[in-house]
Amino acid sequence: MTRLVRRQGWVAGLLVLFVVLFVITKLIQPGYGSGDFGSLVRAVLPYAFAVAAQTIVVIAGGIDLSVGAMMALTSVTAASMMDGASEEYALFVVPFVLAMGLVLGAVNGMLIVVTRVPDIVVTLATLFVLQGAALLVLGAPGGAVAEWLRATIVGTVAIPGLPEISAWIPKALVLLVVCLCIIWIPLRRSKLGLSIYAIGSSELAAFRSGVPVARTKIIAYALSGLFAAMGGLALTMSTGIGAPIPGPYLLASVAAVVLGGVALGGGKGGLLGPIVAVFVLRLVRTDLTLLAIDPNVTAIIEGAIMVAVVMFGAFITMRSRSS
Amino acid sequence: MTTNPLLDATGVVKTYGAVVALRNASLSVLPGEVHALMGANGAGKSTLVKILTGAIRADAGHIRIRGEARDVRSPADARRAGLLPVYQEPSLIPDLDVASNLRLTDTPVEPFRAWVRELGIPDLDIRETARDIPLAVLRVLDLARALAVEPDVLLLDEMTAALPANLAEKVLEVVRRQGDSGRSVIFISHRFVEISALCDRATVLRDGETVGVVDIEPGVEERIVEMMLGARIEKTRMAARMASQAASPGDSRPRLGVANLRVGTKLNDVSFDLANGEVAGVVALEGQGQDELFAALAGSIRPSGGTIEVDGKPVKFAHPADAIRAGIAYVPGDRTEALTMQRSVRENIALPFSAALRNWGPINMAQERSRVVSAIERLQIDTRAQREVQRLSGGNQQKVTIARWIAAEAQTILCFDPTRGIDVGTKQEIYKLLRELADQGKSVLFYTSELEEVQRVCDRVIVIFGGRVVDVFPVELADEPALMRAAYGLPRGAKEDVGILADIHSTPVAKP
Amino acid sequence: MSTTAIQPVPSGRRLKRFMADRPLIPLIILLVILVVVLQILRPGIVNERWLANTVKFAIPLAILAGCQTMTMLTGGIDLSVGTVATMSAFIMATQVVNHDPAVAILIALVPAVLIGLVNGIGVGVFRVHPLIMTLGTSLIGTGCLQVYQRTVIASGAKIPPFLAWLGTGLTYGVPNALLLFVPIAVLIVFTLNRTGFGRLLYAVGDNEGAARLSGVRYWQVITALYVISSVLAGITGLLYIGLIKAPSLSLAEPLVLPSVAAAVIGGTSIFGGRGGYTGTIIGALILTVLTTLLTILQMPEGARRILFGLIVLFVTAAYLRIIEDR
Amino acid sequence: SAEAKYTIGVSNTVQGNGWREEMICAIKAQALASGEVTKLNIAHRNTDAAGQLEDIRNLISAKVNAIVVNPADPAGIKSALEEATKAGIVVVAVDQAVTEPSAYIISNNQEQYAYLGAKWLFQQLGGKGDIVYMRGAAGASADSDRDKGFKKALAEFPDVKVVHEVFTGWQQDQGKQQILDFIATGSPFNGIWTSGIDNVIVDALVESQTPLVPVVGADNAGFVGQLNSVEGLVGAAVTNPGSIGGAGVTLALQILNGKKPAEQTVLVEPQLWENVTEEGKAKLKSVADPSLSPEWPVSISIPDWTTYTKEQIIACKGPGE
Numbered sequence A: 001m002t003r004l005v006r007r008q009g010w011v012a013g014l015l016v017l018f019v020v021l022f023v024i025t026k027l028i029q030p031g032y033g034s035g036d037f038g039s040l041v042r043a044v045l046p047y048a049f050a051v052a053a054q055t056i057v058v059i060a061g062g063i064d065l066s067v068g069a070m071m072a073l074t075s076v077t078a079a080s081m082m083d084g085a086s087e088e089y090a091l092f093v094v095p096f097v098l099a100m101g102l103v104l105g106a107v108n109g110m111l112i113v114v115t116r117v118p119d120i121v122v123t124l125a126t127l128f129v130l131q132g133a134a135l136l137v138l139g140a141p142g143g144a145v146a147e148w149l150r151a152t153i154v155g156t157v158a159i160p161g162l163p164e165i166s167a168w169i170p171k172a173l174v175l176l177v178v179c180l181c182i183i184w185i186p187l188r189r190s191k192l193g194l195s196i197y198a199i200g201s202s203e204l205a206a207f208r209s210g211v212p213v214a215r216t217k218i219i220a221y222a223l224s225g226l227f228a229a230m231g232g233l234a235l236t237m238s239t240g241i242g243a244p245i246p247g248p249y250l251l252a253s254v255a256a257v258v259l260g261g262v263a264l265g266g267g268k269g270g271l272l273g274p275i276v277a278v279f280v281l282r283l284v285r286t287d288l289t290l291l292a293i294d295p296n297v298t299a300i301i302e303g304a305i306m307v308a309v310v311m312f313g314a315f316i317t318m319r320s321r322s323s
Numbered sequence B: 001m002t003t004n005p006l007l008d009a010t011g012v013v014k015t016y017g018a019v020v021a022l023r024n025a026s027l028s029v030l031p032g033e034v035h036a037l038m039g040a041n042g043a044g045k046s047t048l049v050k051i052l053t054g055a056i057r058a059d060a061g062h063i064r065i066r067g068e069a070r071d072v073r074s075p076a077d078a079r080r081a082g083l084l085p086v087y088q089e090p091s092l093i094p095d096l097d098v099a100s101n102l103r104l105t106d107t108p109v110e111p112f113r114a115w116v117r118e119l120g121i122p123d124l125d126i127r128e129t130a131r132d133i134p135l136a137v138l139r140v141l142d143l144a145r146a147l148a149v150e151p152d153v154l155l156l157d158e159m160t161a162a163l164p165a166n167l168a169e170k171v172l173e174v175v176r177r178q179g180d181s182g183r184s185v186i187f188i189s190h191r192f193v194e195i196s197a198l199c200d201r202a203t204v205l206r207d208g209e210t211v212g213v214v215d216i217e218p219g220v221e222e223r224i225v226e227m228m229l230g231a232r233i234e235k236t237r238m239a240a241r242m243a244s245q246a247a248s249p250g251d252s253r254p255r256l257g258v259a260n261l262r263v264g265t266k267l268n269d270v271s272f273d274l275a276n277g278e279v280a281g282v283v284a285l286e287g288q289g290q291d292e293l294f295a296a297l298a299g300s301i302r303p304s305g306g307t308i309e310v311d312g313k314p315v316k317f318a319h320p321a322d323a324i325r326a327g328i329a330y331v332p333g334d335r336t337e338a339l340t341m342q343r344s345v346r347e348n349i350a351l352p353f354s355a356a357l358r359n360w361g362p363i364n365m366a367q368e369r370s371r372v373v374s375a376i377e378r379l380q381i382d383t384r385a386q387r388e389v390q391r392l393s394g395g396n397q398q399k400v401t402i403a404r405w406i407a408a409e410a411q412t413i414l415c416f417d418p419t420r421g422i423d424v425g426t427k428q429e430i431y432k433l434l435r436e437l438a439d440q441g442k443s444v445l446f447y448t449s450e451l452e453e454v455q456r457v458c459d460r461v462i463v464i465f466g467g468r469v470v471d472v473f474p475v476e477l478a479d480e481p482a483l484m485r486a487a488y489g490l491p492r493g494a495k496e497d498v499g500i501l502a503d504i505h506s507t508p509v510a511k512p
Numbered sequence C: 001m002s003t004t005a006i007q008p009v010p011s012g013r014r015l016k017r018f019m020a021d022r023p024l025i026p027l028i029i030l031l032v033i034l035v036v037v038l039q040i041l042r043p044g045i046v047n048e049r050w051l052a053n054t055v056k057f058a059i060p061l062a063i064l065a066g067c068q069t070m071t072m073l074t075g076g077i078d079l080s081v082g083t084v085a086t087m088s089a090f091i092m093a094t095q096v097v098n099h100d101p102a103v104a105i106l107i108a109l110v111p112a113v114l115i116g117l118v119n120g121i122g123v124g125v126f127r128v129h130p131l132i133m134t135l136g137t138s139l140i141g142t143g144c145l146q147v148y149q150r151t152v153i154a155s156g157a158k159i160p161p162f163l164a165w166l167g168t169g170l171t172y173g174v175p176n177a178l179l180l181f182v183p184i185a186v187l188i189v190f191t192l193n194r195t196g197f198g199r200l201l202y203a204v205g206d207n208e209g210a211a212r213l214s215g216v217r218y219w220q221v222i223t224a225l226y227v228i229s230s231v232l233a234g235i236t237g238l239l240y241i242g243l244i245k246a247p248s249l250s251l252a253e254p255l256v257l258p259s260v261a262a263a264v265i266g267g268t269s270i271f272g273g274r275g276g277y278t279g280t281i282i283g284a285l286i287l288t289v290l291t292t293l294l295t296i297l298q299m300p301e302g303a304r305r306i307l308f309g310l311i312v313l314f315v316t317a318a319y320l321r322i323i324e325d326r
Numbered sequence D: 001s002a003e004a005k006y007t008i009g010v011s012n013t014v015q016g017n018g019w020r021e022e023m024i025c026a027i028k029a030q031a032l033a034s035g036e037v038t039k040l041n042i043a044h045r046n047t048d049a050a051g052q053l054e055d056i057r058n059l060i061s062a063k064v065n066a067i068v069v070n071p072a073d074p075a076g077i078k079s080a081l082e083e084a085t086k087a088g089i090v091v092v093a094v095d096q097a098v099t100e101p102s103a104y105i106i107s108n109n110q111e112q113y114a115y116l117g118a119k120w121l122f123q124q125l126g127g128k129g130d131i132v133y134m135r136g137a138a139g140a141s142a143d144s145d146r147d148k149g150f151k152k153a154l155a156e157f158p159d160v161k162v163v164h165e166v167f168t169g170w171q172q173d174q175g176k177q178q179i180l181d182f183i184a185t186g187s188p189f190n191g192i193w194t195s196g197i198d199n200v201i202v203d204a205l206v207e208s209q210t211p212l213v214p215v216v217g218a219d220n221a222g223f224v225g226q227l228n229s230v231e232g233l234v235g236a237a238v239t240n241p242g243s244i245g246g247a248g249v250t251l252a253l254q255i256l257n258g259k260k261p262a263e264q265t266v267l268v269e270p271q272l273w274e275n276v277t278e279e280g281k282a283k284l285k286s287v288a289d290p291s292l293s294p295e296w297p298v299s300i301s302i303p304d305w306t307t308y309t310k311e312q313i314i315a316c317k318g319p320g321e
């Protein structure tokens, strides 16, 4: 019981941190409003999916270095398929790209199971493979996106009669919440979800408890690929193009996973923490820009925050363990 | 033998590189019988259980379940075939709570709860994370989980080894009833008392081969020991110590002086002395503060009050390194806490003296080698799989944890249940070893969950109950019933017999 | 009980067991296969000059992979080596304009020691996950380097001739860099196998609790380790700048992921407790040869990367299969 | 226009590269020299188009008056630039064009950069020979623009053959290892075209004692120095001034002050400095600057567009620092 409280405590702490940062932002820039919040959510979108992709494999006891490359590949695929195609064609492209992420993720998982090479090495290898594939799809940034897809993350959701509130509900946020929940909530409640936690916690014990270790691992990676494909689509939707060089999503995803209270050893944590951590990290970046801090110092600050928060977390666990 | 066997394995072979874990093992279990699987450390008992339950694949052999040939490919498969194991190591998922662990294995919760209560744990919170649950309780939960699905064959690998007497007793009761209700149990234990109290037949393994199947009847122990040990037999005879042999701690200054030691709420005002050349036993039921006592003396946790003196000088330990520097070595009961499993036997034994204590520089390899070799010989460690300790059998791993401190020549050794999961032959070796250490002037604090060991080894017994020292026995009075009573907090000389061990003692059972 | 069971074994299994006991042999065979493939694709390429080049470029990678090997033995990883190497290279190149080279090198190694210390304390005392800790310090280090860079734009940069000699020079066709590398490699191998510190690295990485019960103070070992790792990275930076001769703010960054890959290919477990440095050296050579192989092959860049990924995966998997004794 | 009154935002997506660092310093120096800028808001990090969208939107939130942006991609940041214009912010793209029509562009002509250097190189070889083509980063839009220019020149010289094409990723160590590997194959080649990873290539030729072949690179201080000093080296540096950032600030200020340029796009045409003719040698001597970091382009100012002094750009201080 105390454990549960402690874990939720970390997420609650992150939420408080987010609110505090929000207030600080308001103080720095009194005009910071709902439109700016919408920008924040749109910036969060690709990171959030990358983090979701990373979270699920980390919980399963692995790590996925190919997240960024997977996003690049799915993004260029989507952008090049939609280039010059009709608006309706995108109705086919979206499920196609999602399925592609799912399958490629599953391939990652299968390679890990079959070759018995550690996750970190297999996904490092697939990082190169996916990057190469992205370059073959598009040699340089380009492609296009269907207008309606683009519109799904622009603007806010209109709630009749409540204009003030609905101004604070950007469509991008709704999209993010829906996409994550549609997969995460049923998963969390299913035995499959338990199995994912189980293999992350102890593969041997899980195997001995009758968990189909190989199948569970493959599914975890497949879901990771699916989230990464969503991230790739989010990239295409926000930029209108596909870029074959992966953005900084890999390291950011690992950092946010840890900040979000998911242990890198596996078996612990949830999705909410890492997502809130992404919001915190993006808002920090906003504040640094608003404050016009020397750009070379921002790297120092971002690194220091990351280390400080994690040290703080380590410090409280140490305290609570010794007491 | 008219009935058909429920489970019948023949010609099972398993090799790990150069190590032959099973050469030609067979096992046949009848419906409704409690069948003992016996053998010295490393004989292949655990390996056989793992093969029968699909946790590892055999290189050769046939398994028939209810007369049908069956290829058990995974634990899930075994479960479907009605075979349920409790392995030597706990197999609950550490980061999941008990409830989730049950769900994961499709175990019904209510029967589980009923079994847990039956097994002597009245107040289990199933929302508790497995990692936070003590080892002994975890083993019981593992058993309850298996019982709850009403398996046809229950395979218990040293189920009682890590249990304190009160819990072990309940387990035996429950297992006996399984047999009575027509289900079969394969029971692995190194404790003859349990075997005689419980089992119908025994299959004996030696060096990976089934060397015999015997019916359990009074007097059969000698034969089993003969079969188990083969050529090693003559070394194992050693009678209980006589009172006259007890060392008289005449020294004025004790080696270790503990006064009013407190650790949180678990340990209150514990005081005792440990003399040079003395083996002092500690007896307690599960969770009476003995863990904290040993951890505090080992520098592993900080006491919240009281003093510890070594050779008359007060000491404060902030880290096990401080205790080691004061000559105090700690052998934990759980070998996975003590060993670096992927490293060699040599490195494990040499760790404290070659590397740990500020010696970061070059190692004198020749000297290290000779010290390690002599420790290995002294404890008769089976070194066939010595490149990685994890490949040793459970009992041999246990020996490595002790060998390390023999090699490091520690002055005071805190042994926490060192004979857990060790075969009869080796147990005798360890008793002899502890006595020898004492004769060399070293001091040993010896916690044991097997009460009969006390009279074989100790000079004095300290009984702890509820975090306090409730009695200190001279060895001649420390027979099992007396210790049992004291361990339950009953005053010395109370009449009522406690537990089934008392019953066993009233029936004549030959001891090996 | 200490009898050894000897049984007739089929020769295939015996070969496998032989390889499993000497994991270096299959690795070397893999390396040789790559070289042979290269020679077949471009006849004549495997000559003295090419060998020297390969060794020159493999050495910095191998030293950084040594940092990874040691940290990985404890279950850690050091992602800050790229930044540390870059910092010491850049700082040395800019300080040497105003100072004696020896002084400049000492100044250049100060941030290396500092970053190592911070990493060590973070991981050893505060128990921050090494991945996050070293990622964080590497971000901080990069930021500091950027700030520093602005203060020295006016002064320009120089590469001391002896570093250039060490980095690029050949003596009788043998790269001078070996003068630095051989002692470092011997030292690392010796440390891991024959010293108390080496034993502690393995012990701590395998089972920290057990190490603690044997009297090991975790934080001391970890702090020393990360400082050593950082200093080695700093030295690599100095060597690397002698090789590349162009101080830039991202000089050694591209070596970070390959350094991890080299250690893993060389048989070191990222989970700690298992591995060694000789394998890592071969791993670094394999990666360097592989890079050459792909540079030489004329194909679209995308296909080149795909091939690189596939070969790394194949080599690691094949190696694991060979040494796995089951 | 003497009193300071504007805030200018800057967005850049590559960090730690000499060219980009010079660009940032030029922006700072020009902002200071103009005297019209109170504050610079610089978003400068390694990221992609999506990250740049985020940065630009943050700059919009910060209510800057103008944004100088070095685009990660011409099309990818269109939406944010549009939002900026809508918010009344002047947008100036430097170094590369953008597709957003409301943005002003002052850019180096990347296609022309490659064309100019390649053509010179091919002419130098007498229109015949084997070329090593060392590109930038695969998948970067500046690289693909340059590839167009290079291919255009190649089409004009049918007897020139590319025997080896690699991506250096604009990384010194990779470029050096790649050329050394290629030299080791023993395949003959007559010239090298580089996308700005140039001085390490010359080093590699010298170290491996290969006969020097003509090398085309950028106007980086290191390479310009080599063109002046390395015995027997024939080569040319094509300008690709990082100081274009300063020009962007000037343009932004002009627009803010109501002086809109006639064209939405202003291209800064590259120059080529070779060390074959006396004239070229003299030019190279005059621009060489050994005090600069070898990765910095020597063209630290652009006539008519920048007004800062060399001290100012090297000090790399913006208003209020």
Ligand SMILES: Nc1ncnc2c1ncn2[C@@H]1O[C@H](COP(=O)(O)OP(=O)(O)OP(=O)(O)O)[C@@H](O)[C@H]1O
Binding pocket: A113, A203, A204, A207, A211, A212, A213, A214, A215, B055, B056, B073, B074, B076
């Ligand atoms: N001893 C073990 N410890 C941990 N994991 C194991 C062990 N043995 C096998 N596994 C894992 O379980 C996976 C599946 O094993 P196996 O091939 O025996 O099962 P399976 O026949 O595929 O069964 P299922 O269909 O039920 O998953 C293996 O690929 C491996 O990852």
Ligand SMILES: Nc1ncnc2c1ncn2[C@@H]1O[C@H](COP(=O)(O)OP(=O)(O)OP(=O)(O)O)[C@@H](O)[C@H]1O
Binding pocket: B016, B019, B020, B021, B022, B039, B040, B041, B042, B043, B044, B045, B046, B047, B048, B088, B382, B384, B385, B390, B391, B392, B393, B394, B395, B396, B421, B423
């Ligand atoms: N993974 C492995 N690799 C190599 N050898 C192994 C492995 N597992 C077991 N062995 C060897 O197989 C033999 C039998 O081991 P097993 O664990 O079955 O013994 P056991 O009878 O259960 O002994 P104990 O009573 O000590 O638990 C031992 O010699 C052991 O060293």
Ligand SMILES: [Mg+2]
Binding pocket: B045, B046, B047, B088, B157, B393, B394, B395
């Ligand atoms: Mg066993």
Ligand SMILES: [Mg+2]
Binding pocket: B041, B158, B393, B394, B395, B421, B422
């Ligand atoms: Mg045992």
